[in-house]
Amino acid sequence: MKTAFCFDLDGTVTSTEILPCIASELGVADEISTLTRATMDGLISFEASFRLRCLILSRVPPERICSIAKEIPINADILSFIQKNKNNTFIVTGNLDIWIQPILDLCGCQVFSSKGVYEGNILHVNNVLNKAHAISKIRASGYDRIVAIGDGANDAPMLAAADISIAFGGVHSPSTTAKNAAQYIIHEGATLCKMLHAL
Template sequence: MSTAFCFDLDGTLTRTEILPCIASELGISQEIATLTRITMEGLITFEESLALRVAILGRVPANRVHSIIADIPMDETLLAFVRERSDSCFVVTGNLDLWTRPVVESLGCSGYFSSASLVDGQVRLDNILNKGDAVDHLRALGHSRIIAVGDGSNDVPMLRAADVAIAYGGTHSPTAAAIGAADYVIHDGKTLCSLLTSL
């Protein structure tokens, strides 16, 4: 049986949400953090929120964004798990490939992203990832079992489509929607990795 492990990026593998860190470059980290929080809770749709956040944060040069993300602390226990199983681990993030692909590639695994392009120096949002589609794609590639880990409302399609769904609260409490879609609720990296290893 081929198992694929799918991990959310922001607040799951990272110790904080990425977009508010980028927003600190513009002096609006609290505003973007609030927008991120209400998005995670499902009070506005992820699609509407991401489009707005990209329109605001797209003013920060991509190379600067890469530097900011590279400095964000990661959950070292989860990173070790991913690096040891890089062929079967996948990062599934609604964040932009333009911004987050370098950090995912540094983990040695593959990823699924929302896509964007640079047009005349401006970030243009091309496609917003439905995380359930990533699970479907992995099944089409031959993975017969999918184990998914996430914390927010935009993770729900991935959690529902997976064979085993885990709401993870390593950085902050998972949302009610994520918990409702989960088979397990875990709050620290060591316990999560023990569970993943035993499944």
């Protein structure tokens, strides 16, 4: 049985949410964190919230954002699993491709993400990823079984579309929406990877 492992990025592969780290550059970390948490809890739609957060954070130069992304802590157990299984592993993230490229390069697997481009100093968000659509595309590419791992409300459609769904909270507890959509709840990277190896 050909299995695809689909990981959310922020708060799942990484030990922290990426956008609040970028927000520290503008002195609006608390505001962005509050908006991120409200989104993760399902109080605000992901697309509306994400576009607003991108608008606020677009004042940070893209090269500075990439240097911040390089410093984001990553769960070592999960990263090792991804690198060893990169041919059948996918990062499925609502975050912008151009902001998270250093992390994606480190993971070395396939990616579904939101898409953005800078025209001069202006950021344009061209597409905000629908995670359920990503899972459909992955399944259509020849996978018999989908395992999905995520922590936020925006991960619930991905978790619901998967054959095996795991709400993961390494540092923060997964959102109630993610927990309700998942078959399993795991809080440690090493435990998660042991389960994934056993599947």
